[in-house]
Amino acid sequence: MPATTLAHTALRPRQETSVVERFARSAAASEGVAIRTADVPAWLAERRRAHDFRVDRIPFTELRGWDFAPGTGNLVHSSGRFFSVEGLDATVTGDDGRRHHWRQPIIRQPEVGILGLLVKEFDGVPHFLMQAKMEPGNPNLLQLSPTVQATRSNYTGAHKGAPVRYIDHFVRPEAGRIVADVLQSEHGSWFYRKSNRNMIVETTAEVAPHDDFRWLTLGQLGQLLHLDDVVNMDTRTVLSAVPYADPHGRARLRDAELLSWFTGRRSRHTVSAERVPLADVTGWTHGEEAIEHDEGRYFKVVAVSVRAANREVSGWTQPLFEPVQNGIAAFVMRHLDGVPHVLVHARVEGGFLDTVELGPTVQYTPANYAHLPPEERPPFLDYVCTAAPERIRYEAVHSEEGGRFLNAGSRYLVVEADESQAPLDPPPGYQWATPGQLTSLVRHGHYLNVQARTLLACLGAMGLTS
Amino acid sequence: MPATTLAHTALRPRQETSVVERFARSAAASEGVAIRTADVPAWLAERRRAHDFRVDRIPFTELRGWDFAPGTGNLVHSSGRFFSVEGLDATVTGDDGRRHHWRQPIIRQPEVGILGLLVKEFDGVPHFLMQAKMEPGNPNLLQLSPTVQATRSNYTGAHKGAPVRYIDHFVRPEAGRIVADVLQSEHGSWFYRKSNRNMIVETTAEVAPHDDFRWLTLGQLGQLLHLDDVVNMDTRTVLSAVPYADPHGRARLRDAELLSWFTGRRSRHTVSAERVPLADVTGWTHGEEAIEHDEGRYFKVVAVSVRAANREVSGWTQPLFEPVQNGIAAFVMRHLDGVPHVLVHARVEGGFLDTVELGPTVQYTPANYAHLPPEERPPFLDYVCTAAPERIRYEAVHSEEGGRFLNAGSRYLVVEADESQAPLDPPPGYQWATPGQLTSLVRHGHYLNVQARTLLACLGAMGLTS
Numbered sequence: 001m002p003a004t005t006l007a008h009t010a011l012r013p014r015q016e017t018s019v020v021e022r023f024a025r026s027a028a029a030s031e032g033v034a035i036r037t038a039d040v041p042a043w044l045a046e047r048r049r050a051h052d053f054r055v056d057r058i059p060f061t062e063l064r065g066w067d068f069a070p071g072t073g074n075l076v077h078s079s080g081r082f083f084s085v086e087g088l089d090a091t092v093t094g095d096d097g098r099r100h101h102w103r104q105p106i107i108r109q110p111e112v113g114i115l116g117l118l119v120k121e122f123d124g125v126p127h128f129l130m131q132a133k134m135e136p137g138n139p140n141l142l143q144l145s146p147t148v149q150a151t152r153s154n155y156t157g158a159h160k161g162a163p164v165r166y167i168d169h170f171v172r173p174e175a176g177r178i179v180a181d182v183l184q185s186e187h188g189s190w191f192y193r194k195s196n197r198n199m200i201v202e203t204t205a206e207v208a209p210h211d212d213f214r215w216l217t218l219g220q221l222g223q224l225l226h227l228d229d230v231v232n233m234d235t236r237t238v239l240s241a242v243p244y245a246d247p248h249g250r251a252r253l254r255d256a257e258l259l260s261w262f263t264g265r266r267s268r269h270t271v272s273a274e275r276v277p278l279a280d281v282t283g284w285t286h287g288e289e290a291i292e293h294d295e296g297r298y299f300k301v302v303a304v305s306v307r308a309a310n311r312e313v314s315g316w317t318q319p320l321f322e323p324v325q326n327g328i329a330a331f332v333m334r335h336l337d338g339v340p341h342v343l344v345h346a347r348v349e350g351g352f353l354d355t356v357e358l359g360p361t362v363q364y365t366p367a368n369y370a371h372l373p374p375e376e377r378p379p380f381l382d383y384v385c386t387a388a389p390e391r392i393r394y395e396a397v398h399s400e401e402g403g404r405f406l407n408a409g410s411r412y413l414v415v416e417a418d419e420s421q422a423p424l425d426p427p428p429g430y431q432w433a434t435p436g437q438l439t440s441l442v443r444h445g446h447y448l449n450v451q452a453r454t455l456l457a458c459l460g461a462m463g464l465t466s
Numbered sequence: 467m468p469a470t471t472l473a474h475t476a477l478r479p480r481q482e483t484s485v486v487e488r489f490a491r492s493a494a495a496s497e498g499v500a501i502r503t504a505d506v507p508a509w510l511a512e513r514r515r516a517h518d519f520r521v522d523r524i525p526f527t528e529l530r531g532w533d534f535a536p537g538t539g540n541l542v543h544s545s546g547r548f549f550s551v552e553g554l555d556a557t558v559t560g561d562d563g564r565r566h567h568w569r570q571p572i573i574r575q576p577e578v579g580i581l582g583l584l585v586k587e588f589d590g591v592p593h594f595l596m597q598a599k600m601e602p603g604n605p606n607l608l609q610l611s612p613t614v615q616a617t618r619s620n621y622t623g624a625h626k627g628a629p630v631r632y633i634d635h636f637v638r639p640e641a642g643r644i645v646a647d648v649l650q651s652e653h654g655s656w657f658y659r660k661s662n663r664n665m666i667v668e669t670t671a672e673v674a675p676h677d678d679f680r681w682l683t684l685g686q687l688g689q690l691l692h693l694d695d696v697v698n699m700d701t702r703t704v705l706s707a708v709p710y711a712d713p714h715g716r717a718r719l720r721d722a723e724l725l726s727w728f729t730g731r732r733s734r735h736t737v738s739a740e741r742v743p744l745a746d747v748t749g750w751t752h753g754e755e756a757i758e759h760d761e762g763r764y765f766k767v768v769a770v771s772v773r774a775a776n777r778e779v780s781g782w783t784q785p786l787f788e789p790v791q792n793g794i795a796a797f798v799m800r801h802l803d804g805v806p807h808v809l810v811h812a813r814v815e816g817g818f819l820d821t822v823e824l825g826p827t828v829q830y831t832p833a834n835y836a837h838l839p840p841e842e843r844p845p846f847l848d849y850v851c852t853a854a855p856e857r858i859r860y861e862a863v864h865s866e867e868g869g870r871f872l873n874a875g876s877r878y879l880v881v882e883a884d885e886s887q888a889p890l891d892p893p894p895g896y897q898w899a900t901p902g903q904l905t906s907l908v909r910h911g912h913y914l915n916v917q918a919r920t921l922l923a924c925l926g927a928m929g930l931t932s
Binding site for chain 2: 010011012013014015016110111112173175176178179180181182183197199246248249250251252253254255256257259260263264266267270272336337339353354434436437443444445
């Protein structure tokens with residue numbers, strides 16, 4: 001056998017342990033080579049001025065390329081691509097036989113996009129290439145997005161816009177430089193079975209600079225995660241995939257037991273979620289500027305026009321979902337024998353691929369529950385909302401995906417509790433897990449919902465996953 | 467804090483490493499405490515005689531409790547439970563834009579069943595409690611099944627039969643005794659998004675003996691896996707979940723790269739799989755005794771009557787799917803730098819929950835391809851079918867799920883190859899993985915299809931996963 005073939009068959013260790021060490025170095029670096037942490041908000045503001053972005057609400061009749069399809073009433077793009085607003089008919093049956101049935105508008109986007117963080121070492125410290133990206137639904141328009149945030153329509157050119165910068169690093173990564181690559185769900189209450197690829201890829205190549213991009217360390221991103229509306233949702237979900245070595249190796253449940261509990265929760269619900277025509281979604285009214293729930297709950301479907309010079313196309317119109325109110329997403333946390341644990345909740349959301357995923361302890365929008373009796377209020381909500389300031393270990397408002405949702409802010413919290421507020425034997429559907437266990441789960445798809453992934457990134461920003 | 471609460475908060479190691487050591491001891495035990503390995507086939511035959519089972523084909527009109535529903539033509543049970551035979555409309559689009567569209571009958575069984583192996587140590591060696599279980603579709607009727615093999619209808623009593631033996635060990639396992647518990651797919655060509663819980667649970671309790679059950683070591687099961695039609699499908703899939711410590715720790719691809727390759731394969735296909743009425747499945751003819759494909763391909767829907775004394779109910783009728791021909795499922799294997807690798811194939815099957823799962827290198831039923839030109843024959847088929855006997859490392863015929871499929875045998879093979887037959891850089895959709903890597907993946911649902919899980923159990927029987 002020739003020498004070249006021998007080299008070709010060389011095997012590698014299954015785990016590249018140096019990644020964990022090097023990323024820990026990045027997490028410890030409170031400043032990086034490209035921009036001071038404190039200057040990032042001003043840089044975002046400067047980029048916003050440079051591009052002169054403008055987003056205006058418009059009536060549906062002013063949408064260009066979008067139409068309500070005859071017959072179904074679905075809101076679709078003339079290209080047949082991007083996404084559509086359709087109807088969902090959901091029936092959830094628990095193992096107690098109780099049945100919940102509802103209809104709602106939902107976003108359908110079958111194609112899988114890439115959310116990619118490009119990483120490169122400078123002075124021996126890994127830095128992440130972050131983009132100052134405009135999304136029309138963000139209250140401040142520009143936030144820090146991953147290096148690449150692209151639907152297939154974007155990077156294959158259906159947008160007819162500029163090519164997606166740095167996409168080649170993710171479509172054709174260097175051999176052995178993939179840190180994470182996993183399909184994860186997005187909001188199961190607003191999307192029908194949407195998944196995106198969450199990718200972290202390292203490079204040793206020269207990377208051409210661009211004014212809208214800056215290299216930041218994990219330590220810098222951790223500090224920025226403590227600010228409101230700076231780190232966008234796509235960045236947060238990809239950051240949840242940063243590998244780290246569990247310093248404890250111990251937990252209340254063994255990993256096998258935690259998986260078994262999850263499997264049991266997933267098994268006990270039967271969810272039937274069928275697409276129906278938007279025109280058949282009863283209880284919602286289709287007006288000139290919004291499709292809204294008759295009792296003012298949940299969200300509205302609205303439309304905007306966007307003008308921007310640096311986006312893939314220079315101007316466009318599109319629908320957005322606008323929640324009627326900000327939500328709360330909180331982990332209740334306890335230190336058990338010195339090891340932090342958070343209380344995860346096995347949640348059913350109608351748009352999930354498979355019945356349940358693990359969400360925060362509390363994931364709640366008050367207006368959605370206002371019509372329900374007090375006993376239907378979710379557990380732990382009152383504790384989270386009334387906790388003394390010294391129990392609040394983390395708090396910030398973050399925007400959900402600004403390309404689909406308008407002014408969809410959520411207050412993310414990590415709140416310390418004790419046995420009287422959050423017992424070791426929690427109610428059915430809740431379970432204690434360590435950040436290390438969640439980091440192991442998030443390597444695989446559809447264990448953690450997008451809100452829990454944001455909170456896992458926040459736990460990282462608190463230094464609890466390094 | 468009182469002492470009882472302190473003890474209550476005690477943490478455990480996330481991994482219980484002793485399980486791996488003890489199961490390796492079981493794999494090394496070629497005989498056990500309950501029955502000699504060589505006597506198992508005779509014991510199965512004796513159990514068959516003791517129960518006097520009888521299975522007869524019947525026309526659809528003789529089905530009791532099953533009817534073709536007016537309007538849809540779906541074959542459903544009057545209780546609304548068990549399963550139904552409906553229609554599937556599938557469209558698969560690859561990233562080359564090629565579109566395949568077809569309709570077919572498919573089994574819908576939304577409820578999640580339990581396939582559970584109960585394990586207990588005797589003389590320090592873990593033994594698995596195996597059942598001599600009759601399934602009407604097995605050619606020899608009785609095979610070795612897991613301790614528990616029960617749909618929710620079984621164990622909640624919709625069957626109106628006897629209670630399911632040993633089910634409590636799985637519904638309420640002892641604390642810390644869960645070895646594996648994961649939702650896995652079954653045949654994606656025959657089932658619409660069916661998942662079952664694959665469970666391995668240890669016990670230290672007394673277990674009441676029963677004539678239809680015997681304790682066997684992993685070593686005994688490994689020997690029996692070399693026989694035709696002895697170890698049933700449900701046993702094989704649960705055995706694939708036996709944990710083991712990878713002795714090599716090295717592979718052609720790092721784990722992160724293997725996951726990334728899988729994520730990429732899953733992302734590039736768009737699969738639309740919608741349920742349609744069975745009456746709307748064109749190209750199939752509904753006769754008095756069978757629903758069959760007009761060109762004689764794929765499978766027939768047929769009906770049988772079953773008489774048996776020891777089953778949950780003493781006699782019943784039911785539909786079964788009968789493949790027109792036996793299939794082949796084979797892993798092509800290479801030893802790279804002394805480490806065994808098998809070539810997995812990312813397969814689309816219409817009934818999968820999520821586009822693709824990893825299957826064998828070759829998974830093929832000749833009759834299904836007879837109408838296609840030679841260039842559409844799957845890669846590696848010719849090599850597997852013509853390999854010299856000394857390259858065949860494993861070969862046995864196994865039955866697929868005998869509760870749903872009639873005479874559905876597959877020839878399972880592991881065939882050694884070299885660079886000329888199976889290159890290190892395989893065709894798109896194929897990739898090299900070690901048994902250790904597959905064992906890591908199978909802890910999570912929907913990575914390996916049911917045929918690949920059978921072959922992983924066979925790799926265990928070959929001593930390649932211990």
